Amino acid sequence: MKKQLELAxxxxxxxxxxxxxxxxxxxxxxxxxxxxxxxxxxxxHQGQYHAFYQHHPFSAIxxxxxxxxxxxTDMVHWEHQAIALAPSxxxxxxxxxxxxxxxxxxxxxxxxxxxxxxxxxxxxxxxxQSQCVAISEDGIHFEKKGVVLSAPDGYMHxxxxxxxxxxxxxxxxxxxxxxQDQGQILLFKSTDLLNWDQNYQVLAKTDxxxxxxxxxPDFFPLGEQFVALFSPQGKKAKNYQxxxxxxxxxxxxxxxxxxxxxxxxxxxxxxxxxxxxxxxxFLAKDGRRIAxxxxxxxxxxxxxxxxxxxxxxxxxxxxxxxxxxxxIAKPIEELKTLRQSASHFPATTLAKNSTIILNENAxxxxxxxxxxxxxxxxxxxxxxxxxxxxxxxxxxxxxLTLMRHYPEYTISDSRCxxxxxxxxxxxxxxxxxxxxxxxxxxxELNFSCRIYPHQSERDLRLFAINQQAKLEKAIYWxxxxxxx
Numbered sequence: 265m266k267k268q269l270e271l272a273x274x275x276x277x278x279x280x281x282x283x284x285x286x287x288x289x290x291x292x293x294x295x296x297x298x299x300x301x302x303x304x305x306x307x308x309h310q311g312q313y314h315a316f317y318q319h320h321p322f323s324a325i326x327x328x329x330x331x332x333x334x335x336x337t338d339m340v341h342w343e344h345q346a347i348a349l350a351p352s353x354x355x356x357x358x359x360x361x362x363x364x365x366x367x368x369x370x371x372x373x374x375x376x377x378x379x380x381x382x383x384x385x386x387x388x389x390x391x392x393q394s395q396c397v398a399i400s401e402d403g404i405h406f407e408k409k410g411v412v413l414s415a416p417d418g419y420m421h422x423x424x425x426x427x428x429x430x431x432x433x434x435x436x437x438x439x440x441x442x443x444q445d446q447g448q449i450l451l452f453k454s455t456d457l458l459n460w461d462q463n464y465q466v467l468a469k470t471d472x473x474x475x476x477x478x479x480x481p482d483f484f485p486l487g488e489q490f491v492a493l494f495s496p497q498g499k500k501a502k503n504y505q506x507x508x509x510x511x512x513x514x515x516x517x518x519x520x521x522x523x524x525x526x527x528x529x530x531x532x533x534x535x536x537x538x539x540x541x542x543x544x545x546f547l548a549k550d551g552r553r554i555a556x557x558x559x560x561x562x563x564x565x566x567x568x569x570x571x572x573x574x575x576x577x578x579x580x581x582x583x584x585x586x587x588x589x590x591x592i593a594k595p596i597e598e599l600k601t602l603r604q605s606a607s608h609f610p611a612t613t614l615a616k617n618s619t620i621i622l623n624e625n626a627x628x629x630x631x632x633x634x635x636x637x638x639x640x641x642x643x644x645x646x647x648x649x650x651x652x653x654x655x656x657x658x659x660x661x662x663x664l665t666l667m668r669h670y671p672e673y674t675i676s677d678s679r680c681x682x683x684x685x686x687x688x689x690x691x692x693x694x695x696x697x698x699x700x701x702x703x704x705x706x707x708e709l710n711f712s713c714r715i716y717p718h719q720s721e722r723d724l725r726l727f728a729i730n731q732q733a734k735l736e737k738a739i740y741w742x743x744x745x746x747x748x
Contacts, residue, residue, distance in 0.1 A: 265408060268350035272321040272330055276347070279321075284571035287698035287716060290628040291602055291746040292559070293317075293334055293342050293577040299324050300575025302424075302480055302542035303556045304331060305365035308549050309372050309403055313339050315556065315577070316348055316374070318362055324569040329359035331376065335403075339554065339580045340598045341746045348398075348406050349376065355394055355411050358385065362424040362480055363395075364544065366434075366457065372400045373457060375436070377423040378411060388421070395425045395438065397458065413452060413460045418443045422450075424480045426544070427457075431521050436460065437467060437483045439494065446470050447478035447496055453521075467492065467525050468515060474498045479510075480542040483519075486553060486585040490519040492527075493534070493555075495542050504663060504680040505533070509563050512541055516589045529589035535578075536681040537666055537702075537712035539564070545583065553583045554596065559699055559712055567673045567716050568698065576699055578712055594707030595692070602743045603630065609738035614645065614728035622647075622740045626695050626724035630741045633691040633726070636734040637683070645733035649695060650721035655702055655711065657683060657733075664704065666711040673716055681709050688736070694743070695724070 279297035294300060298321040305316035312335045319332035331349035334342045349360040356378030363376030375397050382390035395413040398406040413436070415422035421441035428435055434454040441447060448469035454460045470478065475498045482493040492515040499506050516529035534543060535557070543557035557578045560566065566574045581593040607622070614620060623629065626649060635645070635657065644665075646656030652670045658680075667678040683689070684705055692703040695715075702711040726735065 265350055265352040268352045269347055272347045272350050275321045279572055282572060286571065286719065287568050288573070289576055289696040289699060289747065291743055292579065292696050292699055293747060295319060295332055295573050295575060296344060297573050298322065299326055300332060301326070301558050301560065302362045303544045303558060303577060304362050304376065305374050306544050306546040306556060307365040307367055307372070308547065309365070309367040310370070312337060312403065314365060314372070314403065315342065316365070317577070319347065321347060324572055324574045329361055329379070331360055331374070338598050339548070339596060340601060341748070343748045345404055349374065353378070353408060355380070356396060361393070362542065364426045366427050368457065372403050374398045374406060375425045375427050377425065391420060393420070393422045395436070409458070412458055416450070416462065416464060421477055426482050428484070433521065437481045439478045439481045441477040445476040447475045447498070449478055449481045449483070449492060449494060465524070468527065470496065472499060474500050480544065482543070482545050484545055484553060486583060486591070489516050489528070489585060489589070490525065491516055491585070491591065492525065493543060493545065507677070507679060508538060508561050510541060510561070512543060512557070514591060516585065532590065534591060534593065535710045535712050536679050537710070538668065538677055538679055539714050540578065540712045554580050555583050555593065556580050557712070559714060565673050565675050576714065579694060579701055581707070592707040593710055594703055595694070602746055603741040604744055605742070607740040609740070611736050613639070614726060614733045614735060616642070616728065616731050618728055620726040622724045622726065622738065624723045626722050627697055628743045628745070629695050629724070630743055631693050631724070632737065632739045633735065634737040635689045635691070636687065636736050637689055638687050639734035641731040642728040642733040643730035645728040646726070647693070648725045648727060649700065649715060650717035650723060652717055653700060653715045655691070655693065657689065664709065666702065666713060668713060668715065670716050675716070679711060684708055
């Protein structure tokens with residue numbers, strides 16, 4: 265693998281010199297050059313956080329998957345490291361697909377899917393996928409140890425292992441597609457991390473005949489219950505829901521090693537934006553459950569590909585479970601360290617068809633808004649970023665709406681979710697050079713998407729259309745750079 269890694273790292277070094285930085289983020293993790301998708305191997309290990317990711321270093325278009333790598337001491341300031349894994353062996357010759365990490369016995373273990381095309385590259389009808397492991401003594405350089413789990417009979421699509429320890433055993437969930445083209449999660453166990461019992465349990469499976477694969481599964485406790493987090497492929501749009509090409513969401517239920525998974529809460533989307541896929545969770549140093557996702561979507565237009573790079577991660581989010589069995593996902597507290605001086609705006613009532621400018625060049629910032637819903641009869645009200653993106657409360661449909669319109673990039677879409685009950689609506693939004701993340705009521709709802717404003721059109725404005733809207737609070741912070 266050494267030769268392949270040298271070639272990959274040299275390609276990144278060379279490509280970086282010619283990158284166009286117009287849309288490159290200030291405080292979201294993205295590749296120096298080349299393609300990025302799923303987060304992999306998120307973990308706290310020996311005083312550092314590690315974030316690996318699916319990476320094609322030779323092009324900004326998807327290709328043979330490597331594992332990119334970055335480290336941090338606080339989940340906010342990230343430093344890029346050398347590429348950790350490259351396709352090199354018979355069992356992973358066409359890609360080191362997604363997986364997870366384990367910190368054990370002073371070593372860092374990476375579990376990943378070795379991928380082989382049996383016909384033409386990209387032909388998913390003939391593949392071999394197996395779960396593999398690589399081990400590191402220093403957290404930077406990894407030695408492959410080979411296949412530890414082959415696909416069971418009846419499964420060809422078998423990928424994205426997530427490993428954890430519980431009750432004296434190691435456990436692994438793997439996303440799968442059975443011979444009837446139905447998505448499911450398979451559960452395996454081991455006593456030593458390297459030898460896995462081939463006997464498995466179908467932990468959960470789809471009840472939707474359209475869903476043919478569950479990708480990137482995660483399985484973890486929140487409070488007294490267990491959450492199965494995954495990305496179903498094939499789900500059809502229904503009214504305002506499931507409008508992305510592929511979705512992401514979770515089930516909630518009860519599980520112990522000696523029982524089946526008893527689901528108590530049906531599939532719920534984790535994020536309602538256009539660009540959110542394959543989130544993975546991990547435990548922070550203090551035990552908080554944190555999630556990071558890929559902030560892009562398969563087969564969508566990616567303007568930065570012409571700039572030499574593509575792909576971006578969401579900000580880390582702390583997950584908790586409320587009494588109704590719903591995940592609350594809010595930005596981690598550490599992100600507040602990036603705030604620079606605050607601009608406070610007085611409470612006001614926006615008149616019919618009026619705007620307020622918060623900032624004329626909102627390229628790297630955070631805002632907090634609190635609206636009085638009872639005193640806001642406007643048809644719609646919210647904020648614009650330039651002329652291409654708006655987030656607003658729609659009083660006609662009773663929906664929160666994130667709308668994008670960039671005809672020069674053939675991007676024009678909107679995503680919606682019902683307005684939460686209550687007299688107030690709190691909006692916390694993070695804007696970066698090419699991303700927008702919106703958190704509603706401290707993580708009750710979330711919207712994530714990529715944005716592509718013209719450099720001269722980045723003004724941030726509040727607005728009210730057809731009737732007034734009452735703003736109780738508005739704060740604007742510039743955000744400093746955190747990616748090295």
